[in-house]
Amino acid sequence: MTNLLVFPILLPLVVAVLFILARVRDRHAGTVAIAGALAHLFVSFMLMARVMEQKVTVLWVGTWPYPAGICLVADYLSAVLVLITAVIHTAVVVYAAKDIETRQIKAGFYPFMQILTAAICGAFLTGDLFNLYVWFEVMLMASFGIMVMENPAGRLTNAVKYVALNLLSTLFLITAIGLLYGLTGTLNLADLHDKAAGVENTALFTSTAMLMMTAFGIKAALFPLFFWLPAAYHTLPAAVAAFFAGLLTKVGVYALIRLFTLVFITQTHITHTILMGAAMLTMVSGVVTAASQMDIRRILSFHIISQVGYMILGLAIFTPLALAGTLVYMVHNIIAKSNLFLVGGLIHRATGTFHLSHMGSLYKTHGLLSAGFFIPAFSLAGFPPLSGFWAKLLIIYACLESGHYTAAAVAAAVGLLTLFSMAKIWLEVFWKQTPPKDPLPLPKNYSAWMMAPVLCLCLFTVLLGLFMEPVMQLSLAAGEQLMNPAAYILAVKGGG
Amino acid sequence: MESFLAIVVGLMVSAAFFLMLSGVLIRFVFGLILMGNAVNLLIFTAGRLAPVNPPLIGAKQTLLAAPAANALPQALILTAIVIGFAMTIFMLILLFRTHDQTRTLDADQDRFILETDKTDLPDITGQKVQE
């Protein structure tokens, strides 16, 4: 009996409800949201501690037993991702407290963020396929809401594309769930693992797996299903973009990892080979498209795609080490990517633009901000001892160790092109002199409260890199756990 | 019966995708509604067509008296219907406001195609964009 599992979902939900029912005044909104985020961080931390102790912990919501009820399960992967979600949520809310306009607060920015957090945690924790679908829908709706929140400059045409393609993906998803239910008669993931082995028509099973892969592939922004992401992310306010960029695609990646290590593992020579192809194409197409962009947010958005490719590559290789690499990559990338979008917001505040051509000189005038960009950017490019180095190293090593030399070469080449893009931003934004026609950077048009989360996340990036051994131990344990789901299944069954 | 339902589902899906691809966003919403219906039917069919009894336990009884239709897919469909309804309404309102902004709902128009502002246009030479 461990209700602790429900708190990462429940707590933000309660905070969101409180926001409306208690009519939190606009000027207190930030404080309440930060308090809520900190509480969420606390319970996520407790959950992590619990999982470190018990390895897998399960809660059967409503006390209904296996496999009929809905269970929440936290293994290493889930617990780590919940914790990292809480961290990003906190950072973003602290940043937003000084950045978001009253208009957006009135439109319900904070409750939406809270529910979005709840949904993300729900997706990470649930042990039931249909419940996963529900959390995806909550997530999607919350993201729609935040996206169209009163931001008069926001272009709704981009939001339309985002909404349309995401709706298509949820339709694919529910179709796949329906078919899978028809095939196996169950929705519980652990039960699905057992039933999957008994499905005789493997072609049919593979087809269902492919439909599922397409659905989550859209969510995770895999090639060639990523169009919705670059279409919309660059229109978002910095805090929102940071949150979305860090987490939304990763939930898709998480779902792929969960399903393709627990359920769809009978035909790995087909499914995981396809995943590998998709991963490589995703890595390359993301990084190539990024190179052509001149808007910071567009560059970063395309890089999200590229980096999702690395994570999926780890899944496709399908060894404990590779999955550990995927986990390290996810943690690293969520932190670094969110941070970069926050920095993008600060750059905008300092220069009034997002376009590389129109800015410059920040290295001279904004030293701290330069460091704030440099650390996550070069972590993304994979420079030691920052977190991104280990992530890249693990993925490449996993490729080489399992004999996937082409994949390793692609991963390395993409690393070089990432370096190219990050160097481009650095050169244009920080080193170049501001072009004569454009205004010089403003002295410091942002408060220390907006800088603080950036620096904290930088610190995480550095610390993660310096204290890699515990992270490695945890990731390897997570990788083992994913490759040998016996413990997961036993824990789920035992709770019934 | 099943094969007919499966064909109905398939045709509805085809119609839905065709409408979505038309590029007229209102028809996209129609496609969405249609697809929602098709998927619900699909889940229903996947839950197997059983005897026509609804899954209700009679008064004074504690268990089903006779075999009944599969209740679980029904519950899933109910959830899906309501979620689909919410999404459809949202999409509709979104289009309504988008129309205010662009004065068109033809997704093939340039106003829809352009994803970035003029100044954000891809600029591969690294030279400053001329305005």
Place this chain on the structure above:
Amino acid sequence: MKPPLPNIENPPACCRGGLFSSILPLVLFGFLCLAWPRVVQGDIFAVQWAWVPSLDLDLAFRLDGLGLLFSLIITMTGFFVTLYASTYMAGYPHLGRFFFYLHGFMLAMLGIVLADNLLLLFIFWEATTILSFLLIGFNHESTDARESARQALLVTGGGGLFLLMGILLIKAAGFPMGLSLLAASGDLIRSHVLYPAIFICILVGAMTKSAQVPFHFWLPNAMTAPTPISAFLHAATMVKAGIYLLLRLHPAMAGTPLWTGTLVIIGGITALWGAIQALGPCDLKRVLAYTTLMALGVLTLFAGGQTVLSLTAAATFLMVHALYKAALFLAVGSIDHQTGTRDLEHLEGLLKCMPLTALAVAGATLSMAGFPLFFGFIGKEIMYEGALAQEMFPVFATIATLMSNALMTAVAAVILITPFAGPPGGKLSLVCEAPWTMRLGPAIMGTLGIIFGIMPEWVSANLVQPAVFSIHPDREDIRLVFFHGINLPLLLSILTLALGSLIYRHRILLRYRVETFMQRLWITTPVLYQRALEAFLSLAGSFTGKIQNGSLHFYLFVTIFTMVVAVGWPWIFHIPAALVLPETVGPLIAFGLFAFILASTGVVVTARKRLSAIGGLGGVGSGVALTFLVFGAPDIALTQLLVETLTVIFVSLVLLRLPPIDAVQKRSCSRTIRDACLSLGAGLVLTTVLMGVLQVPLDRSLTAFFENHAYLAAHGRNIVNVILVDFRSLDTLGEICVVVLAAWAAVTLIRRPKEG
């Protein structure tokens, strides 16, 4: 290149912070000196802390002869450069950052040469890459500096990736990361099937860092950095990291024909190429950069050899080069600093104004040219010995060494004679000597060139042999001596000087020849780099334009197409088998409903008016609802019906404010056909997959559980409702969240202020 603008008005202030910070390298140098005698005796200092044991990565450091040699060079040069920079850089903005990076760089360099773990070495390696990027781009407001910094970053960073691959291949092949352990398993590595791949990866890493042809071009361009940086990074230390790596991996990997052959060829070509190009430029720093290329080539050539002799040559020349090159760079920097130019065409007669600098330059250039009595002479003798004894391509090695040495002699003469000889003209006569902080380094290093030249035995015993023995199993006693007697190397040395003076005499003609030759070259790597960059960018642009083209139709088409292909292809051959279904008998009215649904669907698809489309949708919805009802699902039938009603109400409310559905451009016929085909394909795939699913008997255990517990445990008779509010209430909780959020978001949208 700008004409001279002598620096006479303001004697430059000295940056105190920089001056104080030069204590760090001095202290480190002192420590190394304390350890020196014991290292010479063969002791090895090693420390080790665990860092990431799961990756076999420890913070392991080890000071042996080779490490000592490099660390001495690094700390000594580091001290002189910091001291020098404290004056040279005075007046620049952000000096704090400058010295921070400089010291960071020095420590990273020490890390490379002291690390006893290949991964740890790589981490320091990358650190030097990134710090050199920051240092080369120090004058970041100049476009040249930025571009050179980026070029260096990309080339060495790319090489770093190769090196990483190489290291990971070694690890994947099951070898330890500890360097001393790795050295012990040399035979296994050399015979491993992955050896060629490992070798190539590591070679590319070393070649980019040490600027070997064809990756050499970043080095001359990096000369846009302030002079102390050029002296430290691009002459004495960083570029030698690649050489260090080759030497360090020598016991583990060298000795194969692949290793020797490749390194000798690449090294020889780089040496010749650098030496020839050194005649070209007028910018003194560029000249020095090309001579550095020559030196790096020679070092690579000797790192390729397997004998003690070859390695002795490499170690000796390493010191020769470090001493004269750092001194020359610093001296050229002084000239630049004092006169405002470093253009050979503008410089003359500086001997009078800057005699002490001239003396230092003389010491360094004579060593560079290999005059007897100077350390360079010793280096050259041993080089010729080594080249003649090379296992592979000895003739090529000897000729390459000879030619490049001859060219070096000529270049040395140019550097020594052109700026200093003759009377000072124009403003140059006002030039004064540089401050002591800037003179100290060149002076001492120039002097060391002579001292070492006079006492080669001491150098041999205390520096060269410990270094060579730490990477070679044989204890062959090869001593550097002042005079070997009349032999082939001596003859070659004499020949070198003769050839050198010949080249010096015809240098104008040769320079012209080199220039025309360069112009005639079909393609060179700098051009290739530039073109590749441009091609990549234009490819990226057109690729982005094609794929992220903004068309929703395209996006949807690709997405649906992907789905159809992904789902369809594993399934396609099983479709016929799927068509046979165990059918359930249902009420006949169901067929009527199906027909009604399809007819209504047809109406929606073909409708040209909004109202008829809405009517069609209503028809579909109610048809589906009735189907549910007929098959025993009153709950969803009711809900579906109500949802349908509300949807129609909302659609009507909104649609009346929107344009008619046919108010669009006409779509082309082919596009409609393509869309129709794809849609039909999607329908076909889903239908057949569904049929396939229906062939399998359903496991109804979940439903059975719900049926058995709905009333007894959950106190409800409507099983569907009990599932919703109790068995699966978490789903429902999420679902009402969706509804509430959707409503809220919609209201936000509706109330959104209109724009102009």
Place this chain on the structure above:
Amino acid sequence: MQSVILKTATHLMVGLMLVFAVYVLLRGHHEPGGGFSAALLAGTAFALFAITEGADQVRRAIRIRPAAMAMTGLAMAVVSGLPALFTGRPFLTGIWRHLNGFSVGTPLLFDMGVFLAVLGAILSILLALEEN
């Protein structure tokens, strides 16, 4: 809508529909119906009301803000899961009291929460659209 008869008829019908909605809600646990259907029914009733009488009338009739209603519904659904927490059982475990043959339990509260949430949601969009 000038006609008094029509107005009265609408009022009557809306009233009937609302009563029916409550009926559907309450019987939902045992017969077809439940929170969703009831909310959709009530929503349709209010939609009818809004179209004939205007949004103001609806606002006046329901008194509380639709958004608050929706949130109250959500809150009720969440709250219905909390008692279990305090008795040390998993979240959303049903807690029942049996009185004279009637069973009252937290799932019923949950269902009412669903009702309010969905109704509030429909109403808020409806009114916003009408007022636009």
